[in-house]
Amino acid sequence: MAERCRLSTDMQTNPGAYLGAAMGSLAKTGRDKVTVIASPSLTTFGLWVEQLLAESTGKEGTGLIPIAQEPVLKPNAYGADRFFVYLKLNREKNSALDQAVQALVKADQPVLQFNLRDCYDLGAEFFRWEFATAVAGHVLGIHPFDQPNVQESKDNTNRVLETFQSTGRLPAQPNHQPKEVAKALSGLLQPGTYLSVLGYTTPTRPLEAAVGRLRRALMSTYSVATTFGYGPRYLHSTGQLHKGGPNTGVFLELVDRMAPDLPIPGRPFSFGTLANAQASGDLESLRTHHRQAIRVQLGRNPATVVDAIAAAVMGTRGSDRRTGTRKPYPKTRR
CATH class of the missing domain: 3.40.50.10490 (Glucose-6-phosphate isomerase like protein; domain 1)
Structure with missing residues (x-):
């Protein structure tokens, strides 16, 4: 993950830059609620993402609003201010979440899905999200490395x-x-x-x-x-x-x-x-x-x-x- 983020200048193949650009660009259109949906054993990862995004980008009247551990409901429970990221751990019981996420896609909600082979892939996700947060901060025009409030x-x-x-x-x-x-x-x-x-x-x-x-x-x-x-x-x-x-x-x-x-x-x-x-x-x-x-x-x-x-x-x-x-x-x- 670190090498792909460091070496690739193509946004489509740079996993951290792609996520960061998506978060920042969608936030500027009003979709600033970055909603993390995760397989059952990964749900607490959303709380780490919550701190990372909120503390890094929430300043100067702008920022990403991370949503973690929220109940997953039908598409009509969500507004046009959402951007969903689905962290799916393979070999876990994900059928209900898969159906819910597919319903969001059909409802034209923006969704990114990251498939993890096992829990050790979380190490790569930590790097991806940290890299992405810096990129999103640049897109939003704020300094992601201070916390003035x-x-x-x-x-x-x-x-x-x-x-x-x-x-x-x-x-x-x-x-x-x-x-x-x-x-x-x-x-x-x-x-x-x-x-x-x-x-x-x-x-x-x-x-x-x-x-x-x-x-x-x-x-x-x-x-x-x-x-x-x-x-x-x-x-x-x-x-x-x-x-x-x-x-x-x-x-x-x-x-x-x-x-x-x-x-x-x-x-x-x-x-x-x-x-x-x-x-x-x-x-x-x-x-x-x-x-x-x-x-x-x-x-x-x-x-x-x-x-x-x-x-x-x-x-x-x-x-x-x-x-x-x-x-x-x-x-x-x-």
Whole structure:
């Protein structure tokens, strides 16, 4: 892979340059949601691609918006802002994915397919995607090797912690109920936007399953791309894109009760306070950049709250169909 990318000056035979040119060129036409579909044992590779593309290209009001581990649905759940890359591992059970990808091709969605002989071929994919990201950055006219907005949320977190140390309280943040969230989303999500779920909570399988159901509901209702990341991890990956990339994101911040909590040795605040400060700091950063952000305080059962939001989203779709009306979408800032 490295030799083919280094030696070939023909775009058609240079695997890294071809992928990079495709991503950059399609993004300039509005297809900036690079959606990675992968065989079951390769799904986590999409999370690495997510960080690579988001942190490298999401700046100066442009960038590639990587979509990883999203439910694979029928073609009518996708808009005209998608570019699909299918990573297929041979000898794995791929029949369902093969059918889904073929349906996307028939629906005239742009799809690239890379066939991997075995898991060792992932080494070549790492190189291909890194090379391609540099090429895409050139096509988009940005510098792919800096991350100017990552430090911003850290600085905001420190200011929130200073407030806590001087007052003994974190800044108050509005909390929205599931039906309020669904109603707000109905006026914010439009073709070309994406919904990013930001989870400041303990990773669990029930929660991730509930987020998957929420993503499916949003895709089915609004045909928008969806992402999901745990905080504060995402601050060092998609966080750069959220603030520096295209202003087409809508952000749903889910914040846990942080219980039980633990003290941080040598610090006047706990781990729970730190996590809440990071959530508040990033929310401040998003709003400073005129991003649309909604905060939800999770209760004792986070998965139940997420499922309630998904049910409210589906209920909003039913209400729109009955009345035949939708709230007008606001113009998207870039």
